[in-house]
Every structure is written in structure tokens, then in C-alpha cells.
Amino acid sequence: MAHPAITAIYLDETGVRFTKEDITQFSGVDFVNDDQRRRVVEDILAACGETLSPDHDMVDCVLADGTQVHAEYAPLTVYISKRAKPFSST
Numbered sequence: 001m002a003h004p005a006i007t008a009i010y011l012d013e014t015g016v017r018f019t020k021e022d023i024t025q026f027s028g029v030d031f032v033n034d035d036q037r038r039r040v041v042e043d044i045l046a047a048c049g050e051t052l053s054p055d056h057d058m059v060d061c062v063l064a065d066g067t068q069v070h071a072e073y074a075p076l077t078v079y080i081s082k083r084a085k086p087f088s089s090t
Contacts, residue, residue, distance in 0.1 A: 011041065011078040034076070041078050045071055052076075 008019040016029040031037040045052055048061035048069055057073035070079040 007082050009078075009080040011037065011080075013037070013075060013077075038076060041071060041076060044069060044078060044080070 003020070005020045006018050007022075008024075010017045010019075010024070013034075014026075015031065016027040017024050018027055019025075031040070041052065045059055045061070047063055048059070050059045050061045050071075052059055052071050052073050054073060059069070059071045061069050063069060066082075068081045070081075071077065
């Protein structure tokens with residue numbers, strides 16, 4: 001998200017994608033396994049002071065720099081966005 005042209009990052013079971021100049025593309029970054037992906041998601045949510053669990057299966061929060069985060073437990077996905085727009089699981 002440090003690059004000014006990147007407006008969103010998506011983490012899911014297929015890997016990491018990002019949106020740059022309104023085009024979504026794969027980053028080439030992948031997770032070794034589901035545990036690694038879960039740890040990354042947990043770290044992002046911890047920065048918001050949130051956790052994800054079967055009982056708390058959806059989180060919307062904002063990082064200290066204003067970046068919006070939407071996470072879902074099953075399937076484990078995270079959407080990180082600089083832009084103010086409604087959260088969506090799509």
C-alpha cells in the first residue's frame with residue numbers, strides 16, 4: 001500500500017492481488033500454506049485491535065493510517081483499501 005498508485009490489496013486462497021491504476025493483477029506473492037495466510041491476516045487485524053473467529057466471522061476496521069480493512073473467516077479473505085468505499089466480500 002506504500003506505492004501511491006496501489007489502491008487495494010486482496011488476500012485469499014489464490015494468493016495476493018492488488019489494484020493499481022484501476023487494474024487488478026496478481027502480485028506473484030503466494031502463501032506457503034493456509035497457516036501462513038492465517039498468520040498474515042491475524043497480524044493485519046491485530047494492528048486494528050481486532051480478531052477473527054468462527055463466532056466473530058467478519059471484521060471491518062481501520063488501520064492507524066486510515067487504510068480500511070475488511071476480513072472474513074470462511075473463506076479466509078482480506079480486502080485492504082485506501083479509498084473510502086463500501087466494504088464488499090466480492
